Amino acid sequence: MLILRMGILIAVFLTPRLTLGLFSLCFALSLYKSLGGLVMTTEASSNAETATDSVDCLLQGTPQLPAFTKRGDYIIGGVFPMHYYLKTVKKNYRSLPEPLKCTGSMDTRELRFSRAMAFAIDEINNSSDLLPGVTLGYKIHDSCSSPPMAVQVAFQFTNDPLSMYKNTKVCSQSGRVLAVIGDSGSTQSISISRIIGPFDIPQVSPFATCACLSDKTQYPTFFRTIPSDQFQALALAKLVKHFGWTWIGTVQSNSDYGNNGMASFLRAAQKEGICVEYSESITRYDPPNKIQQVAEVIRRSAARVVVAFTAPGDLWVLLEELTVHPSPPRQWIGSEAWVTHPEVLRFRLCEGAIGFAIPQSKIPGFREYLLDLSPAKVAASHVLSEFWEGAFNCLLEKRAGSAGRVCDGTEDLQKLQNSFTDTTQLRITNMVYKAVYAIAHAIHYLLCKKINSKIQCDKFLTIEPVQVLDQLKRVNFSRNGYHVSFDANGDPVAFYELINWKGNENGGLEFVTVGHYDESLSPGQKFNIEREISWADGGIQVPVSVCSDSCPPGTRKVLQKGKPVCCYDCVPCAEGETSNTTDSSDCSLCPKEFWPNAEKTICIPKLVEFLSFHEVLGIILAAFSIAGACLTIITAIVLFKHRFTPVVKANNSELSFLLLFSLTLCFLCSLTFIGRPSDWSCMLRHTAFGITFVLCISCVLGKTIVVLMAFKATVPGSNVAKWFGSKQQRMTVVSFTFVQVLICIIWLVLKPPFSIRNLTTYNEKIILECALGSALGFWAVLGYIGLLAVFCFVLAVLARKLPDNFNEAKLITFSMLIFCAVWITFIPAYTSSPGKFTVAVEVFAILASSFGLIFCIFFPKCFIILFRPEKNTKKHLMGKR
Missing domain, CATH: 3.40.50.2300 (Response regulator)
Structure with a gap:
């Protein structure tokens, strides 16, 4: 006890x-x-x-x-x-x-x-x-x-x-x-x-x-x-990462070697972003149903790469089971324990296997020593006797009850092909x-x-x-x-050869060195592949083993619920975001003045947009503007050449020419709205527009008052004509225009318009436009123009029933009606139009109202002058309706 x-x-x-x-x-x-x-x-x-x-x-x-x-x-x-x-x-x-x-x-x-x-x-x-x-x-x-x-x-x-x-x-x-x-x-x-x-x-x-x-x-x-396996585990993880395999299976021996080696590998693999679909452990002592279970896991798995950290004897029993019912080709990654073991080399399903091994070496005289086995040496050792009898299938001495042949001395180790003599x-x-x-x-x-x-x-x-x-x-x-x-831990410097199992011309497999791993070198130089690798299917294309395909640039990874990080969906980057790397976990927001390209891979400068002279819309508006100015000048020339005719003289030629001059300016000021905005052009376009239009409306208003005063003067005892002569007409135009000039000066002094880069209207482009500076100033200018137009329209309506032959009021009524209609519709169109179309609406309103004035007021006169000269007589003008 x-x-x-x-x-x-x-x-x-x-x-x-x-x-x-x-x-x-x-x-x-x-x-x-x-x-x-x-x-x-x-x-x-x-x-x-x-x-x-x-x-x-x-x-x-x-x-x-x-x-x-x-x-x-x-x-x-x-x-x-x-x-x-x-x-x-x-x-x-x-x-x-x-x-x-x-x-x-x-x-x-x-x-x-x-x-x-x-x-x-x-x-x-x-x-x-x-x-x-x-x-x-x-x-x-x-x-x-x-x-x-x-x-x-x-x-x-x-x-x-x-x-x-x-x-x-x-x-x-x-x-x-x-x-x-x-x-x-x-x-x-x-x-x-x-x-x-x-x-x-x-x-x-x-x-x-x-x-x-x-x-x-x-x-x-x-x-x-x-x-130590610590170095091998790091090398294997880098090897797997090098070939882009992120979805693998693992098998290890249920021993200190397998469990500790696999634990080191899994830690290194996790740092490299590699996920494990399954991890199985085996030993050669496991019952057959356990081996079958592990083999079935390998057969059914989606991972095409299997990392085996096993002893040769443990892997042997698994490969024998897999040989019975072969699985789809699997890329085996081996530890040094079995990747150069000749007994495992007979399993064809491991063709293309790669792994790290101890470098080859030469020991002079060793082969001769191995082959120098005399019968006496063999008989003196029970181990060598067992080896000899197993290798040559004979008995060194006849034993009772044994039916095998006795070794006759012709056995030759030179001809023996096994791991002992290799x-x-x-x-x-x-x-x-x-x-x-x-x-x-x-x-x-x-x-x-x-x-x-x-x-x-x-x-x-x-x-x-x-x-x-x-x-x-x-x-x-x-x-x-x-x-x-040896270092302080009793370990040598780690140096490995990368071994690849390649088919030879005899139909078998052989070990081929295709690279090296040297732990003593700097991080970027430790791993080196020198030769082409033959893979599991016998080809030269690297097999793919991923849970999810790589997300291309322009997308980001979204993890699938309940699955490892290697399983994900690819989602396009949100608006305004890019990703320029494969498998990006997040998208980055572009700077304010940049926007993603169509593929959302890079940020490119936003398209700068403004009403340009080089685009179709700008060209059309500029053409109409120039055409309107030319038409106005032609009208002025026609009237000037016929300035002594009754039609011209009867309709206040001085105000007519001033009106034509202001209309010319109105047509031309629309050109200031086209082109790249600047602070000066922004101030010029709004003030020029406001002053020229007030000048134009003032002339129309003067002509309307003249018409009214002319017919009031025909009333017996009326002396109205002397209170609204040429001098008073000029003062009226100057006074009304001066008020607008004063409003514009105040606007420019206090808070003038300025150019801005509008980044909010459109996400994908920048709008160059003019900010109003003071909205009150802008609407004061427009409001004053509208007030004069309404006043002129009311006076023209009052004078519309006067004799046609002497009356411009009806023409002014139509012109003011068009003018007011244009600018009333301008307000909602202006406020709702985005970007350069805001400017286009403003230019269109200027041109439409200007064309309305010139056609309604001057077209009938020019028509009579040019095509109906018989009506351009004093007798006709004095005729009754």
Whole structure:
């Protein structure tokens, strides 16, 4: 019971991680079994105290033979998952469980890694520069890709081999390994580090990439020659973003490697704006229905890109299920654990896969070492025997009940095509090679000194693992062109090759390096693609994997309710707003004097609008204005040439010529309303219009009064004529006009008209127009003109029944009627017309009223003068109606 309690204490000690706690508990039970035999031996002994002391020395695991071993002055441990599975043991809790045992197929690549460790140690032992005269030995174990076995193996590295077989009161530490290389899996490495860490035994892993292992507070003795997954996760996120994939699926191993690696990737992906449609976890131990469920999720997903952060064995079972019922082509993005694994390369559905891998390397002499396996060497190792029999499908020796053929010695490793003999893609193998040399250099620093240009080493010097640990932190060397050093977290500088799975001429797949990622470079230079990539469908076009198509410039993204940020609708920018980038989340408002183009991608200066001489409307109005002025001048010429005729003389020729002059000015002042407005033109157009029209109406009013006075003068005893002679007529015109001039002067002095850029009437254009300055001034000018026109109209109506032959009042009545009608309709038209049409309405009113006056008053006279001269006689004018 005491032993069981101690085993449980070990389990509690190992439970910072739940998984390790369970593994440790299983180990405690196994430990209880292993120690049971020793207890029985103790009972047979006469000295119980000696037995107790022996048990104290054997608390650290059960003796277990290594896969490979070599004697040496100093021993280095090695752990590699050379098998895929751990034998499942059924526990009935009535008897002790069976010892842990590996089972399943052999991972020949991991076997190659273990041989690389042995090769490196042999190479160091034959070196005259590194540890001369000192031999290194090794104990290499198989972890079966299983944390429980990794824990069991870890205890082997903490024991003195001699104390396992003799009763001693004090456990010796001289037999402990000085350092451990392995494991390839992150979870197994964590398990080992938890065990050997308290003994200060350094651990250098060639393939454990979990970012969690960089935490020196938890794993103070852990180093690795492969970069942390933190760098790989960032590189993978940038890779996905580089190709525009924002809608992806993810699959990870349900282990420390997969879960931590995927967590780092998802954090990096979120910063890059990448969304995940699904995230599934698997292990090779999952039941078939779980694997089928994950495969079905991949088949039904809309995401065409799958990022797999998995161990090769875990991905293997998923790919086998996907092969049964293939899904549409998926672009696989792989982590370094499987993207260069030759056993996974046989799955054609991964064609076009890309991912980051450790750079290729060359190790001189390694291939020859691998192939140098004699039958004697093979028979001496149960692991090599299993490999040989599996590779050549024969038995090294005839076994009872076995029907297989016996190996006859013709087997040739040269012709063997598997991961063990394939040295064309030495990636992780070089990480093992570098790890061995790192430990060797650390030991060299402790044992060797340079005396008289010669290196001398003391192989009898006792050194502790903690000393090797301290020296490993300072290691800095190069071997075969590859630099080896560790940062404060025990990590090397991150450098990856970008691998692409391309079809070859034999119909298979091969690894092709298409780019690089170097963490030591500046941010803009870390990622570099050098060759064309072959994609999942075998083409060269980058596949599209998005939840929503990109929003073009001129639109903005609106998130779909209840969906990730990568799922959105594209909505056109609102009026007056633009977006000039793809997938813009918002539109920007244009400055006041700018407006979006038709596509709403850029702000362009607003169209400036005013009544121009170059547009059709301006040309027409200018033509009518000039034509009206010319017509008025022609009329004046006709009347002047016939100024002595009765028609001209009878209708007050002086006022007629003054009226024609004012009408000419009215026609011409309309031209000031056309063209680009300025402060001066704004003041001129309104004042010129007001004064010329008052002058015109004053002349008409004078002519109307003259008509009335003329007929009043015919009444006996009337002396009206002398009160309204030529002098009085001039004074009347000047007086009425002076009032308008005075109003305009006051308007100009107090608050004159000015030019403005109207930005409110139209959103898309600027109206150049004249502001009134003082609306009161403008309406005073118009009101005064209207007052005179109404007064003139009333007088003309009063004189309309006088004899036709001597009467202009009827013509003036019609002219004033037209004049008043035009300006009455002008008011609503003026106030409601936008932009340049306001000016056009004003010009039209000026021209219409001016043409009304000239046609109504002067056309009949000119007609008589030019076409009816017989009526242009005094006799006719004096005739009766």
